[in-house]
Amino acid sequence: MDKKQELRNEILKNLEKNSRIDLGELAVLLGVEEAEVANEVTEMEQEKIICGYHTMINWDKTGAEQVTALIEVRVTPQRNQGFDRIAERIYNYPEVNAVYLISGGYDLLVTLEGKTLKEVSLFVSEKLSPIDSVISTATHFILKKYKDHGTIMLPKKGSDRMAVTP
Amino acid sequence: MRNPLSKKIVQVEPSGIRRFFDVANEMEDVISLGVGEPDFDTPWRIREEGIFSLERGRTFYTSNAGLMELRKEICKYLERKIHVSYNPKTETLITVGGSEAIDLALRCMLDAGDEVLIPQPSYVSYLPCTVMADGVPVIVELKHENEFKLTVEDLEPLVSEKTKVLVMPFPNNPTGSIMTQEDLEPIAEFVKAHDLYVLSDEIYSELSYKGKHVSIASLQGMRDRTIVINGFSKGFAMTGWRLGYCCGPHLILEQMIKLHQFAIMCAPTNSQYAAVEGLRHCEDEVEEMRKAYNQRRRFLLHEFARMGLECFEPFGAFYVFPSIQEFGMTSEEFATRLLYEEKVAVVPGTAFGDCGEGFLRISYAYSLEDLKEALGRLGRFIQKLRNEK
Numbered sequence: 001m002d003k004k005q006e007l008r009n010e011i012l013k014n015l016e017k018n019s020r021i022d023l024g025e026l027a028v029l030l031g032v033e034e035a036e037v038a039n040e041v042t043e044m045e046q047e048k049i050i051c052g053y054h055t056m057i058n059w060d061k062t063g064a065e066q067v068t069a070l071i072e073v074r075v076t077p078q079r080n081q082g083f084d085r086i087a088e089r090i091y092n093y094p095e096v097n098a099v100y101l102i103s104g105g106y107d108l109l110v111t112l113e114g115k116t117l118k119e120v121s122l123f124v125s126e127k128l129s130p131i132d133s134v135i136s137t138a139t140h141f142i143l144k145k146y147k148d149h150g151t152i153m154l155p156k157k158g159s160d161r162m163a164v165t166p
Numbered sequence: 167m168r169n170p171l172s173k174k175i176v177q178v179e180p181s182g183i184r185r186f187f188d189v190a191n192e193m194e195d196v197i198s199l200g201v202g203e204p205d206f207d208t209p210w211r212i213r214e215e216g217i218f219s220l221e222r223g224r225t226f227y228t229s230n231a232g233l234m235e236l237r238k239e240i241c242k243y244l245e246r247k248i249h250v251s252y253n254p255k256t257e258t259l260i261t262v263g264g265s266e267a268i269d270l271a272l273r274c275m276l277d278a279g280d281e282v283l284i285p286q287p288s289y290v291s292y293l294p295c296t297v298m299a300d301g302v303p304v305i306v307e308l309k310h311e312n313e314f315k316l317t318v319e320d321l322e323p324l325v326s327e328k329t330k331v332l333v334m335p336f337p338n339n340p341t342g343s344i345m346t347q348e349d350l351e352p353i354a355e356f357v358k359a360h361d362l363y364v365l366s367d368e369i370y371s372e373l374s375y376k377g378k379h380v381s382i383a384s385l386q387g388m389r390d391r392t393i394v395i396n397g398f399s400k401g402f403a404m405t406g407w408r409l410g411y412c413c414g415p416h417l418i419l420e421q422m423i424k425l426h427q428f429a430i431m432c433a434p435t436n437s438q439y440a441a442v443e444g445l446r447h448c449e450d451e452v453e454e455m456r457k458a459y460n461q462r463r464r465f466l467l468h469e470f471a472r473m474g475l476e477c478f479e480p481f482g483a484f485y486v487f488p489s490i491q492e493f494g495m496t497s498e499e500f501a502t503r504l505l506y507e508e509k510v511a512v513v514p515g516t517a518f519g520d521c522g523e524g525f526l527r528i529s530y531a532y533s534l535e536d537l538k539e540a541l542g543r544l545g546r547f548i549q550k551l552r553n554e555k
Contacts, residue, residue: 010457028468029461029534163511164190164200166181166290166339166518 007032008040012049015041017150019053056151066113068097068142069120073108073128074135083107086133095123106138117141178294183498183517190511197540198532200511202339204403204484205531206458209444209451212402216440224435230427232260232411233438239445240411244396247371248381250389252413259423260433264369264397264410266426269295271365271393271412272331274421276301280330285316286519287487288335289367304329307521310489313478314343318352325356331363334382337370337482340518340527342463344482347380354385363418364392369410372401372452375460376481383414390415393422398437400483401452402444407437459484462530462537469541473548484531487515491524493551501526507550508543 001009010030014021023041027034044050059066075086083101090110091099097111110128114120124139145153181187190200207213231237237254245251252258261267268291272282278300284292285306296303304324308314316334334353336345345353357364364382371379383392397410410433412422466486470477477488490500497514504510513529515522530537 025465028465031464159205161198161201161203161205162191163193163196163198164187164513165202166187166513 004040007036008044008049011037011040012044015050015053019055056149058145058153060145065115067115067117067120068145069112069114069124070140070142071110071112071124071128072102072106072138072140073110074106074137075108075131076133076135077107078133086131089131090128093123093127174298174300178297181290181517183514186498186501186505186514186517189502190505193505193509193511196505196509196511197536197543198511199528199530199537199540200513201529201531203405203531204400204455205533206403206455208402208404208407208440209448211447211451212404212440212444215443216407216436219436219439224439226435228260228432228435228438230432231258231423232433233435233442236260236438236442236445237411239442240413243445244394244413247379248368248384248394250381250383250394250413253416256416257419258413259411259419259426260438261397261410261412261426262408262430262433263399264367264395264412265291266430267393267395267397267410267412267422268292268365268367269298270422270425271395271414271418272296272301273299273425274418275299275331275363275365279328281326281328283321283324283329283332283362285320285333285335287314287338287340287515287522287525288333288518289339290518292333292335292365292367301331302328305519305521307519308341308343310478310525313480314338314341314487315345315349316353317349318356321353321356325360325362329360329362331365332357334364334366336366336368337374337379338480338485339370339483340485340513340515340522341487341525342480342483342485343487344374344376344480345380345382346377347385350380350382350385354382354388357382357391358387362391364388365395366392367395369395369397370400370483371396373456373459373484374482375456375463379482393418398441398444401455402441402448403455404437404441404444407434407440409433409437409441459530462532462534465534465537466528466530466541469545473541473545475548484529486528486530487525488528489525493548494555497523497526504544504547508547510540510543510547 014026023037024034027037077083078085087099095112097113100109102109112120124137129137237258240258241252241254272295276299281302281304282296283306284303285308293303306320366382368381381394383389383394393412393414395412398404467479470488475488477486480486497516501512501514513527515525
């Protein structure tokens with residue numbers, strides 16, 4: 001791996017964990033000049049390697065009414081367009097959070113956010129299932145998020161280490 | 167009643183700063199930079215393997231020298247890392263931490279009156295272990311101007327007919343200093359010229375930030391003069407599992423295994439099974455930890471520079487060793503005041519030998535958030551001291 005790529009990887013790994021990190025501080029951590037880090041970040045934004053800066057939120061703690069569902073979707077791929085066209089029809093709905101093409105027992109995995117179970121069910125029965133190429137759907141509601149985006153949602157326990165050891 | 171105690175044991179001095187340690191460990195709300203162990207949990211796959219070994223009922227002794235499976239993995243690992251080959255059957259011993267291996271090695275090599283060259287500042291156990299093995303410790307003071315590396319000039323005036331063993335504590339606790347191939351070569355020549363043996367404590371070998379760690383055992387003619395001591399505590403974040411190992415020539419290892427058999431039987435069985443998993447599958451996790459330490463190391467040095475706190479750049483372990491000589495107080499005074507006035511615990515350099523006077527050991531086995539908070543307090547404290555002057 002060349003030096004530029006290595007630096008980029010290190011920047012990305014740090015940003016992925018903390019998108020709010022100060023670029024000057026990141027430069028110190030990586031042992032390079034701040035301008036170099038800033039340039040790479042700008043370039044990677046332009047190249048759409050960095051697609052956005054999101055925030056991990058534990059909505060459960062806000063008291064907001066929200067349910068998340070994982071929906072397995074089996075579809076018939078369309079001539080010349082494979083799965084892309086049908087995926088597009090699904091991902092354009094704003095309440096759809098993610099759409100993945102999946103290997104195995106079904107084709108698309110859709111994650112969806114809604115206020116209530118009913119709202120999600122209605123979306124599935126009124127929007128998703130009626131799409132011509134959709135053969136079947138199976139909806140799973142998320143009951144509890146233990147870990148998301150590499151972050152364990154439970155509060156971290158205190159350390160058992162002694163304060164001073166040789 | 168007769169005195170139940172051995173004179174030899176009573177004469178071994180307890181660590182002079184134990185009092186400081188006790189105070190720091192009992193104080194509440196202390197932000198500590200004083201710990202000599204990783205802040206990372208042991209990688210999960212290692213822990214899971216430890217749990218699985220218990221579920222499988224692997225609760226019996228292993229052979230005295232340790233699980234053959236683990237010894238083989240260790241030999242492969244050393245071949246890969248330091249390019250030295252050992253026979254897992256006759257030249258490898260699994261111990262209860264690296265510290266057991268230090269004790270065994272010295273006891274197996276020393277007769278009464280044999281001298282041991284011990285570079286300081288260094289880990290606290292070489293000296294008492296030498297004394298308990300009836301050896302005579304000869305302290306080699308490492309110098310700040312050499313960035314606490316060992317040089318032949320340091321050794322030359324101290325070697326005698328009686329010198330038998332040289333301790334090589336690199337990467338070094340507490341200074342973070344490392345020895346490169348170029349630094350080691352003259353030392354190896356010195357060792358051969360004086361027909362010495364080397365106890366090379368490489369427990370921090372995974373934590374080298376400037377090129378790969380080089381073992382003195384890999385230098386020409388040194389393999390059969392060196393006992394390499396290493397373990398899982400630092401690189402694999404496994405301090406509490408108590409698992410170390412040593413490799414060296416059969417002649418010495420045979421005696422060490424014998425002693426270990428009588429004193430210990432064998433290292434903890436489930437720790438051994440867990441460690442096999444670590445050596446086979448955790449290279450990436452170890453690398454990630456190394457990178458995290460390196461980032462913190464750079465951060466600390468950058469902050470010291472901003473505060474105007476003098477510190478050479480160390481490239482190993484997870485310690486920095488800044489000088490506090492400008493403040494005109496002892497390391498222990500400084501550390502004690504810092505503890506009481508700002509509730510930050512650091513270790514006075516003198517915990518690791520008299521020549522650590524004027525320095526502090528600051529550990530970066532802490533999250534960046536903790537380091538930032540602690541350095542904020544340290545900066546404030548230093549400012550206060552400068553204003554007092």
